[in-house]
Amino acid sequence: MRYNEICYLSAREIREKIGKCELSATEVMEAHLNQIERVNPTVNAIITLHPDQAMNGAQAADAAIARGDDLGPLHGLPTAVKDLIPTNGMRTTFGSPIFKDNVPDQDAIIVERTKKAGAIVIGKTNTPEFGAGSHTFNPVFGATLNPYDTSKTCGGSSGGAGVSLACRMLPIADGTDLGGSLRNPANFNNVVGFRPSPGRVPAIAPLGWSTFSVQGPMARTVSDVALFLSAIAGPDSRSPISIEQSGSIFAAPLQRDFSGVRISYIPDLDGLPVDGRVASIIESSVGVLESLGCIVEEATPDxxxxxxxxxxxxxxxxxxxxxxxxxxxxxxxxxxxxxxxxxxxxxxxxxxxxAEAMRTDYFHRVRTFMETYEFMIMPVNQVPPFDVGIEYPTEINGVHMETYIDWMKSCYYISSLGLPAASVPCGFTPEGLPVGVQIVGRHHDDFGVLQLANAFESVSRIGERLPGVLG
Structure with missing residues (x-):
């Protein structure tokens, strides 16, 4: 198999071929490093790269196979860590000049688990300063560009991760999500991003009891997201909100019969301005879901x-x-x-x-609503990718955006609920810009969201469309 073909395989396909000795981890790593060398200068997604460390890790992975060692679910897969997440011995800047030379001496839990599962960390992916905002630029590394149109933003704050996946420079990548930072860049780059339930992927954080910010997986397919999640989910005593279920539940098959499943279609989250190009694409998702046997009704919670x-x-x-x-x-x-x-x-x-009391009331209103509907579908963001030269959209459909995050309400309205949510490729604007659909599930039903996302993906196949920078 030629090197450029390896990078176009799914994470599951690569892992299977490594396990069967049809590909070596060294071949896989060389292919991805070549792809990074070829494409990354155009998009600026991977901002710290350790190629020698990467090759050493690949050789060690091959040696483990030769010894007959037990192999983890991610064995031999290259990955890079978002530049907000501490990574032992690897510069972690948070996109801030204050920390431009910061090198942590320990890994975050998600990095520990990624490595333990056999993945090889090769570097760091770009993020906005302190992860603030959904447009990936910072004074340390500059902007990351959208591979479908390099004059547009890639979103954020896990923008470097989303672009690395779309450009076939990585098969899996991690991210964080407070107001939409796993979902927005997936939406803008035609890949899959999953915001898990708080505590599903445990983290050590200054506000350890907070359920706003989560860490989670991104990949090019829902199946690969589930594979990655199976390795990073599960309880940890260092996180007081960690969920007791093992991550192994996400290794189960995702296939499910959705006949008769009731889904709420929420086109504008009760009156938010939504760009017409986005609205028409999200509306098209209804037909896909109905073809799966779902009962889709336009209904909106409070x-x-x-x-x-x-x-x-x-x-x-x-x-x-x-x-x-x-x-x-x-x-x-x-x-x-x-x-x-x-x-x-x-x-x-x-x-x-x-605010906490309002949040509690809000949760129960939506919980009651979802006793009728197992899932909600809605826009990920209210606009398609915008010009990379502006910091954030200041208006949508003539409606003024009061703050730098107002165009993300369709994402952060869900963050406050703590519900699992996925962004799945849904379509393209007339200009060729990606748009994803947001699938939201019931409390702690992370697996159900992935099942519906997988079914949607299998019918729509929108995620197969390659970005222009790949030629």
Missing amino acids: FSNADELFKILRAWGTASVRAELLKEHRKSIKSTVIGEVESGLKLTAMDVGR
């Missing part, structure tokens, strides 16, 4: 206060984590992060308590 409570709790969390840093390094922090911290510092205990 999203009252979803915007207010998210912004209060996001600002409170940002201030809790970044306030001291702002005191010392104000000139080195971007204005939107400064604004979040300062907004958080103005909040009172009553403000935060009221």
Whole structure:
């Protein structure tokens, strides 16, 4: 098999061929390093690369096979870690000049598990400064470009991961998601991103009890996302919210009969402005789901206060984590992060308590709604990829966006609920820009979301369309 063909295989196909000795881990690594050398200068997705370490890891993986060692589910697969996630011995900058030379001395739990499952960490993927916003640019490494149109944004904050997958530079990649950062770049790059239930993928975090930010998998297919999730999910005593179920549940077959399953189609989340190109593509998903036997009805839960409570709790969390840093390094922090911290510092205990109460009411309203509907489908974002030269959209359909995250409401309304959600390729605008559909499941039904996403993908096959930078 030629090197350029290896990179176009799915993660499962590569892993199977390595296990059967039809491909060596060394061949797989050489192919992906060649692809990175060829494509990455155009898109700027992988911003730290350790090729010698990568090849040493591949040779060690081949030696393990020769010895007859037990092999993990990700054995021999190249991957790179989002530049927000600590990686032992590998520069981790958080996209900030303050940390441009930061080299952690330990791995995050997700990195530990990725390595233990046999994957080989070769570098880091780009992210916005401190992961703030869904447009991947920062003063350390610059912007990551959309491979379907390099004049457009790739989204974020896991933008480097999304582009690396779309460009066949990696078969799997990790990310984080507070307001949409696993779903948005998947949506903008025609790959799959999955926001798991909080605690599904345990993490050590400054706010360890928070259920807003999660870590999770991205890949080019739903099956590969499930494979990756099977390795990184599961309980860990270092995370107080970790879910007790083993990650092995995600290794089970995803096939399911969806005949008669009721799904709520929510075109605009109760009145949000949605770009017409996005709206028409999301509407097309209804026919795909109906072809699977689903009963799809246009119905919307009560999203009252979803915007207010998210912004209060996001600002409170940002201030809790970044306030001291702002005191010392104000000139080195971007204005939107400064604004979040300062907004958080103005909040009172009553403000935060009221937001938590609103969030609880919101959860129960949607929980009751989903007693009727097993899944909800809706836009991932309200706009398609926008010009890379602007920081964020300032209006949609003539409606002014008050903040840098307002165009992401269709994502962060779901974050506040803590429900599992996937972004799956759904279509392309007339300009050839990718658009994904967001599939949201019931509380802790991560596996069900992946099953529906897999069924949708098997019919639509939109994810097979390659980006222009690959020629």
